[in-house]
Amino acid sequence: MLDKRAVELQPEEDVKGKNVKEPFCSQYRCGSLLGSGGFGSVFSGQRLSDGLQVAIKQISSERVQQWARLPGEVDPVPMEIVLLQRLSEVGGHGGVVRMLDWFQVEGRGFLLVLERPSQSQDLFDFITERGALPERLALRFFRQIVEALRFVHAHGVVHRDIKDENIVVDTRTLDVKIVDFGSGAPLKETPYSKFEGTRVYSPPEWVLSQSYEAVSLTVWSLGVLLFDMVCGDIPFERDQEIVKATPIFTRRVSKECQSLIRWCLSYRAEERPSLEDILSHSWMEGVEEEEEEEEEGGHLQEEHCSLPSESL
Known part of the structure; x- marks a missing residue:
């Protein structure tokens, strides 16, 4: 099962994501750790523009098993990003978690911003x-x-x-x-x-x-x-x-x-x-x-x- 310790994720300012100009920290706030598993750790989060509650998944580059390329991106990204992007581009589905955004963090890996039902x-x-x-x-x-x-x-x-x-x-x-x-x-x-x-x-x-x-x-x-x-x-x-x-x-x-x-x-x-x-x-x-x-x-x-x- 997952470790539910309350720790803080403090992403660095040097971040990049597809078609994103502003850094992660100016768009989202990270909260406590919700859980961690074999592929990364998941934190509570909030979108600053409207207060939307989100989940933020951090994936260390060293733990990525499969890499793939997105159109318009020079460097490969974790396969998970490519798969979620594919499902999002066709309109998504109510029964599948939606990826709202993603970022690459220098020296820390990748951050996936995911929808999170409030209850x-x-x-x-x-x-x-x-x-x-x-x-x-x-x-x-x-x-x-x-x-x-x-x-x-x-x-x-x-x-x-x-x-x-x-x-x-x-x-x-x-x-x-x-x-x-x-x-x-x-x-x-x-x-x-x-x-x-x-x-x-x-x-x-x-x-x-x-x-x-x-x-x-x-x-x-x-x-x-x-x-x-x-x-x-x-x-x-x-x-x-x-x-x-x-x-x-x-x-x-x-x-x-x-x-x-x-x-x-x-x-x-x-x-x-x-x-x-x-x-x-x-x-x-x-x-x-x-x-x-x-x-x-x-x-x-x-x-x-x-x-x-x-x-x-």
Whole structure:
């Protein structure tokens, strides 16, 4: 999990970003550390022009695994910037975190300015506090996540680290966003031989042969995520359990939901559903009752909400 120490980020004045004339410090104010992970640290922040609350992700150049070039930029930048820029240029999606700006800091790396819902909590903490989610709520979250991933894939990006810590819940609206594209890559049809995601969300083919394809990896991780939501914990902890690909349900879960999870967690990658198959599954066609939805939403508004604690 992430280190939630309260420390300050004080960027230097010598900064540069695409089409940005004013330095970072004259446009944004940095606050306390929200969390840190393998690809950087995330701080609270505020845009000075209008007071907008943002998240500021700092990435040290030494920790960047993949570099790429943006049009109009001479020097390469972290792949994460290129991927988020690509998604932003096509209009973005409500279920995907939006990058508002980025800067390069002399001697310190890169700063990504990201949107941040005011009342939000990552799905890991959400489940930790509340336990296994009712299927209606899990369905509400899962549908949004799958739809957002369809958008991401349609625009040539694969996330490669779908997990509860990388899903942020707006606790007022129950809308969710996918965050942290630090493990992402351009989408391709041929297999990948590098994986920088989370081991317990990785599929059998990666564990056994260090190779996987984008969609089948994504769908496997969605199966793990859905199990996590309805059972309160992930199905596999060790490699031996992953390659068995046999989830054991620890709570009462409907047959339809179990069916979808098992389909996503098929041992053979080619037997897993597509994202479109998932959306047309019988469990996904369930309709939330308005009264229960409003009751759930009202209950959540009264609870204390923490900011997202994972690297965005």
